[in-house]
Amino acid sequence: MIPIHDLKDSSPFDIKVNELGARTNYNTSEHHRHNYFELFFFENGGGQHEIDFVDFENHSFSIQIVAPGQVHQMKRKPGSNGFVVIFETSxxxxxxxxxxxxxDHICYEVTEFSPVYTFDKKVQTQLLGLFQSIWQDFQSDSVLKNEFIKANLSLVCIQCIRTLSQTVDKSKNQKTYDSFRRYLNSNFREIKKVKEYAAVLNISEKQLNEIVSAKTGYSASIIIYKQIILESKRLLNMGLSAKEVAYDLNFDDPSHFSKFFKKQSGISPSEFQKIHL
Known part of the structure; x- marks a missing residue:
């Protein structure tokens, strides 16, 4: 069963820093998930990082961000090193x-927005300095330590945002789409119909479909289904039965869930578990 880790179990602070490969209170090389963010910086890359069933290469001087709830498994090669900053959603x-x-980016599906960020050499040097400062201060007894780390972590995030600056859409439709995704992420267990999301956003079902299709190439209903399937896979990978997953996701009938899963994924829940467990 895939465990869910809580930062408060291991640290009194809302931000924690580790060197990659440092001993933790759980096995990072096994599938797991958390209720907090993890931001990885690879000074020397090597290996892969599986995030929500998709493998990403660990490139030198790259950053990877894992969102709360995502299932992941680190598969570093010997000699790879860097830092991981762990922080609460608040x-x-x-x-x-x-x-x-x-x-609005990290919490989306990894197939929609990559969790990997790469940088030019000038920024790589700046990032290395930021992470070294974060690590040194975390190990110290300095006053305002949490505030210092947070300020530097803000600069790291801004460098990630800069890599998106050429593609970020600031239009009204983008804001509507972001609102839809946020509401979907929080409510997909209870709300599965496009018209209900449209009502919350105070637009018509047709308008929502047009906005979502323009952003993703999919209808709003398909995006809803993809969110449900992703969480289904996470839960099945935790060892829950199809029946337990069906009830967790508020399906009236486990057989309905199994048919839905196979139609959307191409395989049955039991076949998925045979592959991944």
């Missing part, structure tokens, strides 16, 4: 720029 509540970045 850390940037009062900083709209970074909060929007985390919740």
């Amino acid at each position: 850390v940037f509540d009062k900083e709209a720029l970074i909060s929007n970045f985390l919740f």
Whole structure:
């Protein structure tokens, strides 16, 4: 069964820093998930990082961000090194720029927005300095340590946001789409119909479909289904039975869930578990 880890189990702070490969209170090389963010910086790359069933290469001087709830498994090669910063979802509540970045990009499906960020050599040097400062201060007894780390982590996130600056859409439709995705992420267990999401957003079902299709190439219903399937896979990978997953996701009948899963995934829940467990 895939465990869910809580930062408060291992640290009194809302931000924690480790060197990659440092001993933790759980096995990072096994599938697991958390209720907090993890931001990885690879000084020397090597290996792969599986995030929500998709493998990403660990490139040198790259950053990877794992969102709360995502299932992941680190498969580093010997000699790869860097840092991981772990932080609560509330850390940037009062900083709209970074909060929007985390919740409007990182929390999407990894097939829609890559969790990997790469940089030119000048920025690589800046990032290495930032992470070294974060690590040194975390190990110290300095006053305002959490605030210092948060300030430097903000700069790291801003560098990630800069890589998106050429593609970020600031239009009204983008804001509507982001609102739809946020509401979907929080409510897909209870709400599965496009018209209900459209009502919350105060637009018509047709308008929502047009906005979602323009952004993703899929209808709103398909995006809803993809969210349900992703969470289904996470739960099945935790060892839950198809019946347990069906009830967790508020399907009236386990057989209905199994048919839905096979139609959307191409395989049955039991076949999925044979592959991944």
